[in-house]
Amino acid sequence: MIVIERIEEKDIPCLIHLSESVGWDYSSGEIKTIFQSGIVYGEKNEKGEIIASAAIISYGEKLASIGMVIVHPQYKGKGIGRRITEACIRSVSEKTPIMLIATKEGEPLYEKLGFQVVSHVSKYICNQYVTPKDYDGSKQYIFMDYDEGDSDRIVKLDEAAFGVNRRNFIQRRIEQSEQCVVVKDRENNIVGYGMSVQTPENRIIGPTVALTDNIASGIVHHLAKDYKGKLRIDVPEGKEMFMEVLETAGFQKVDQPPIMLKNSTQFLKRNGELYGIAAQVFG
Known part of the structure; x- marks a missing residue:
């Protein structure tokens, strides 16, 4: 049995x-x-x-x-x-509330279990990253590697973007990551962060949180510019300008799976600053 x-x-x-x-x-x-x-x-x-x-x-x-x-x-x-x-x-x-990102094969099952589609993510793959022609280097911001002293502020920034505190996961993800980039303004405020994580097939860029499209593009650039293998980033809905920049950098959209929810009909409150999810299992 x-x-x-x-x-x-x-x-x-x-x-x-x-x-x-x-x-x-x-x-x-x-x-x-x-x-x-x-x-x-x-x-x-x-x-x-x-x-x-x-x-x-x-x-x-x-x-x-x-x-x-x-x-x-x-x-x-x-x-x-x-x-x-x-x-x-x-x-x-x-x-x-329970969320999941469904495959086409799994979507009918999840509907039977009470899940409903509330949004989509765009899965992008890049075989060869190229610096976008109009990339300005985001000179008004400082891009640096993560330091433990940044932890509390990163968790707070992530919470506003994702809708819930993910302290344990964020810390574990940083430990797993190949690189974690933190972005600060001239007043030392953290205005974005992003990580890259290696899998057998590609390097995932995510989670990625930023105040603006320009900062998000800068994070991707700093995580991707020295890597020669295949890259992946999964982008939430509503980031059309950011996705256009990704496409000029060599990313191609290969799928757009649905985000489904049970026990709720909408996301928790988010501020629109989530540009790349960590991975489908983590939401």
């Missing part, structure tokens, strides 16, 4: 193998951050092999995010995806 159980960090190699079975590129570092930030559920077959997974990241009682919903191709069509997603839903309060 196949049962849902909570998966532990020792099973990370098995989760990587599972993600590879559906063509996803989860790394050990990425999955470790998921464990440090939330709960991972799985189903195992009679041999003890993980054949399905789902993770839920809880940001207090104000919001939770579901991701890493994977069912091994050999076990599709057996209701496993529904059962494991329901396990995630049951792990938080019935009043807690």
